[in-house]
Amino acid sequence: MQFKLTNEFIEELRGLVKQEDKTQAEKLIKELHPADLAEIFDSITTEEAKFLYLLLDGELAADVLIEMEEDVREHLLNVLSAEDIASHIRENIESDDAADMLMEMPEEKKEEILQKIGDIEQAGDIADLLKYDEDTAGGLMAKELVKVNENRDIAACFKDIRKQAEEVDEFYYVYVVDDDNILKGIVSLKKLILGRPNTKIKSITNTEVIAVRTDTRSDEVANIMEKYDLVSLPVIDQFGRLIGRITIDDVVDVIKEEAEKDYQMISGITEDVESSDNTFMHTRARLPWLLIGLVGGILGAQVIGFFEESLRIDPNIALFFPLIAAMGGNVGVQSSSIVVQGIAANIIDLQSTSKKLLKELLIAMLNGSILSSLIFVYNLFFSDSFVLTTTVSVALFAVIMFASVFGTFVPLVLHKFKIDPALATGPFITTINDIMGIFIYLGIGRIFYSLLLI
């Protein structure tokens, strides 16, 4: 029942575009689902996409636009005329999707498109939405919704719904409002279908409705919809008036984006890039953390230079630099990622910081003891120097303890100061733990060598 996009299919299509064979190309794509078409458009050039796009009929074209990747769509929209875009928005696009599309455009073209839409109400809705911050409930919501006055009965409600439903894609709940448009609750379609025609809406309204305000942050919106298993969420203004609704499919995107952001942060990538982005964008996204790594490496070199004396006494100390640095980095990343995930899942706030640190210390002591013992046994067999053997083991233990406390502490502190704790994962923690690890190792080495050799 599903279409599986293959390289062969794309190549065939590109061939047809090259030959400008409109009839064959149209035949190939007109039966496809908009989401599949969008996937195709995402992986061909803008010119090819434009050629295919103009073959699609209005409603399908509009749906494809909605489904496309933002940056690829931006390119396509740039080469389409304001008239074409306006006519597709008029056709079928809900206000939130239209606002998403227009947001990326230059001011003049945005204005031109809004003018050309023609339908004042629709254009006005879109212009309203464009005012909200992208990362808030206002930026996520659509204006189209189905609502009914609490004083009507089911029969009258069905009439109201018929009038409103034309402009809404799908709806799962009917919102109940009073005469001032204040949100009073929701009625599920199930209850409407199961009820009798003369039942008052008020009597079947679920008044324990969860709503958000337009300025609620989008990650909070996602948390609420996920926690309460909602498929749609009403948005109200500061007076409690119903002004929009958010559907779960928009929030799924928010959830994915949040997860991707944290993932890129821990892997040392500063901007939202995808494998399909160009070389320059990738370089720009990766260079900043590498520069920090470079500075860290230079500081590391200075720490080692500071302990030159120790290295002259036993050059074999240098053998374990990579081990110490790597273990500090790994332990730090483990600890910090657990904290970041806990914060994202809203668990952390309910535990006290000291309890958290104590537990991390326990884990570090366990892991540290095991790993230190192992390297101790290894060195007993393979190293000639008992001082070095002891130094490496004790230092490894100390580094693991330090790295784990540091990796726990930093994201917690950032979170307290309302800075994204994910900043403290990946290269940041690794770099600092590298340097501190080497410092601890050489510091302990100096003490042990002076104690045990004299």
Next chain:
Amino acid sequence: MQFKLTNEFIEELRGLVKQEDKTQAEKLIKELHPADLAEIFDSITTEEAKFLYLLLDGELAADVLIEMEEDVREHLLNVLSAEDIASHIRENIESDDAADMLMEMPEEKKEEILQKIGDIEQAGDIADLLKYDEDTAGGLMAKELVKVNENRDIAACFKDIRKQAEEVDEFYYVYVVDDDNILKGIVSLKKLILGRPNTKIKSITNTEVIAVRTDTRSDEVANIMEKYDLVSLPVIDQFGRLIGRITIDDVVDVIKEEAEKDYQMISGITEDVESSDNTFMHTRARLPWLLIGLVGGILGAQVIGFFEESLRIDPNIALFFPLIAAMGGNVGVQSSSIVVQGIAANIIDLQSTSKKLLKELLIAMLNGSILSSLIFVYNLFFSDSFVLTTTVSVALFAVIMFASVFGTFVPLVLHKFKIDPALATGPFITTINDIMGIFIYLGIGRIFYSLLLI
């Protein structure tokens, strides 16, 4: 409109539980949303949770069970009687949630509960679902759904719906089947409400319905629902018969779990742990990658030992071990994470491997040139040895090139062999690049020192 769970609230509640003050405790919790109650239950002891749980009335109790964290719920279910559990399942729990709950239980208790449910149809549905693999569409779906024969009209359909809707929580679509229960399409509630009583269902059925088979993997189910923006997805057997449906809220959990799994993998954590899990579980989840790091460190020591000669000629070579190791690790993680994300988003398959590697090489060349030049300038000022200065810069460039190709290549290869590519992120890539980085550095050093000093 929402309840914000605080530490104070939990402490107050625990106080009441300690005093066994049922009246006050009940007053405090009976107005809460099940999701909030579940959050409270997740952060108190099992005994406290049991005390509170037994104060809840049937339907609320059932909902709380569904919302709880799996491992915490397991503890609570263990201390509840089979009779209690069965009565709550009978009350209100849909088949998929009931199956999720029973799955974790010992065989005998599972049997006992199924027997005590009483309603043969409901117990049978649950027993059916227990047969499916947890990670497939069969494991995600619920048996309760609303369906109608394609030959009926809207008026008759409403009658059918009234009969079926009692046992379903919410529904957004009515599934259309033929006389053999073969899935023919869907009708949205909107269409039913907007249509006329004598309209044939067949004529308003959307036949381009997307369905999955019971054995479809759950990550594929998530991808499909996300891509096509579905709130519910029908599940069919090998003959095309409709046997269940999956709703978006279950899939949101799958999406979150997948993202968390990748995140934990890149941060070097092997099992699914949360900050609330105990010390032992954390140690067990973190130790494996640390052991690999330890072995890597020992190999690193052997590589350095192998180049002892070079270190005797210029001990300052050791100064840049941390720099070289860190940069190799960072670059490797960046490259591999981009590939892993691309694979997860289904983008990678559409690009050829050679194109991918070429692009990574370009990015690495850009970043490598910039970073090598910087460290070259630094060493020109701060190092006495021109040979060392050249060695460090050339080696850094080479290490960045190697790490980036390796970080791209390994996850692609794993993916080709159907192994989770996320395995090749984090500590794995870091460890190998650490060792290879040191090897490349010292290898280049040996060549340069012999060339330039003689």
